[in-house]
Amino acid sequence: MIEFEGVHKRYAGGQNGLLDINFVIQRGEMVFVTGHSGAGKSTLIKLIALLEGTSRGQVRVDGQVLGSLRRSAAQQHRRTLGMVFQDYRLLHRQSIFDNVALPLRIAGWTQADIDKRVRAVLDLVGLGARAFDTPLMLSGGEQQRVGIARALAPRPALIIADEPTGNLDPKLATDIMQLFISLMQAGTTVVVASHDLHLIQRVKKRVLVLDKGRLIDDFRPEPAA
C-alpha cells in the first residue's frame, strides 16, 4: 500500500527532514510514527499526502510513484486520502455538516449523496445531532471527531493523522484511537504520527520510530497477555 524506498528530504535551508527512509505498510495495517519534536514525523506524513516532495528516493502509494504525479493527479491522490490534523483545521464559519461535506463537494458528489453520506459519518462519530452547529460550539474532542468524520466522508482507503490526540485529554485520546482501530478493522489503512508513547503502548500496533530524520526502529509491541 505505502512504500518508502531510500527517501531523503532536505529543506531549502539545508536542514535535513528525513534521511534514507525505507519501509512498507500493508493495506489494512495501522501504524504509528513516533519520535521527538523535529524527528521528521510530520515530514513523513506530508510526503504521503503529497504536501511535500522527496529530495531523493521514492514514495509509492498503491504502486503509484507520488513524485511522478502531475498536478491534477496529485490533487486526485489527496482526494483519496483521509487527513486528520492536530488542530482539526475546521472552518469555523461553516456548519459541522458543511465541514464534513467539503471533501465530497471537492470530489463532485451529488447533493443527495452528500446529504446521506455526511449524516452517516456524523452518526458514526456520535455527532449526528450537532450537524448544524458550528465548530466553535463543540469541545476539543468533538471538534476532532468532526475532523475524523471529514476524513472518513469520501470513504478513503488510507487515513493519515498528524498528532490527532495532541490537544485532547487521555480519555478523549483513547476514544479517538478506538475509532481509528475500528476503521483499521474495517479494512482502512491508518497511519498516525504521535509522540504520545503511553497511548502507543496501549494500542499495541506497529511503530516506526524516527530520530533526527532517520528511521531507528520498526517494531510491533507484544500483545497483552
Added chain:
Amino acid sequence: MSMEPESDRGAVRIRAGGSFWQNLTQRHRDAAGKAWARLRQAPLSAAFGVLLIAFAWLLPLMVHWLERNLAGAAGDLAGSHGAHVFLKVEQDEAAATAIAERWRVAEADLETRVISRDEGLRELAELPGFRGIDAVVGDNPLPVVVSIDLADPARLEALLDDWRKDPAVDFVQSDARLKRKLRHVQEFVAAAAWVAWLLALAGALLISIHLSRLAVNADRDEISVSFWLGADDAHIRRPLLYGGMLQGFIGASLAAILVLALVAATHRALVEFSQQFASRIELLGPDPRTLLAVVVAAVVLGWLGAFVCTSVDLGQLGQTREDIE
C-alpha cells in the same frame, strides 16, 4: 461504535460519477451560492466594494449623458450653416431688400432672405419663453433681419467681417460659428468620455482584483484546507469568479440607478425652472443600450479581476508548504 464496511480507494471517482451536466450545474450552483454567502457573511465589506465599483462607473455614465445631450443640441443646429444680419432700426424693409440684393449680386452662391419686423415678431412669439409677446408689445421694436446662407464657411466669415463695418448693419449673428463652437465642446466632451470610460474600465478591473484578493485572504484557511483535501484550482477559483461577477453586476446596476435618479432630478429641476418662463426644456436620458453595456462590462471585468487575482494568489497558495503541525 460500529464501523462501516471496507472502504475502496476508487470510491471517490465512482461516487463522483453522474451525468456531466448534472455535475457541471451542481458545481456552478454551489459556487454561485458560496459567492452569495460570502457577500452576506461580510455585508459591510461587500457594500463598500459594490459602492466602489458603482462610483467607478458613475463618472463615465454622467459624461456619456452630457455628451448625449450636447449631441442633441448640436443636432438641432445641424441644418444651419448661415448667419443672421440685424440691420439698424432705421432701415425699413425696402432698404433691407436693396442691401440683400446688393450682397447677393456681389457673391454668386449667396442666398438671402429678408425677415420683416412683423415676421420677426411672429418668430419670436413662437420661441420658448416669448409666447404671446406679439399681443402685449405696442410698436414693434424689432429690426429688419437679413438671413444669409452660404455653403463655404470660410468665405461666409470673410463676408460677415465686411458687413459688420457696413453703417446699415447693427450686428451679425453667425449660426455657423455657434455650431462650430458647440461641435468643439462636443468633441472635447467626447474625448473626456473616452478617458472616463478607460479610467472606469481600469478602475473596475483593479477594484475587482483587490476585492478578490481580500476574499482570498478572508478565506485563506478554507482554501488551504481545500487544497489539502484535493481541491483543484477550478474548485477554489469558481466561487471567487462568481463573487467578482456578482459584485460587478450589483455595482454597475447601482451606478445605472444612481445616474437615472440624478438625470430625473436634474430634468425635474430644469422643467420647473423653464416653466417660469412659459417654456419647456427636454433632456435626453442615458442610452439604455449604454447602461446595459456597462452592466455587461462590469460583470466581465468582475470575472476578469477575480481570474487575474486567483491566477496569481492561488498559484502561490497552492504551492504553500505550510507546516501542518
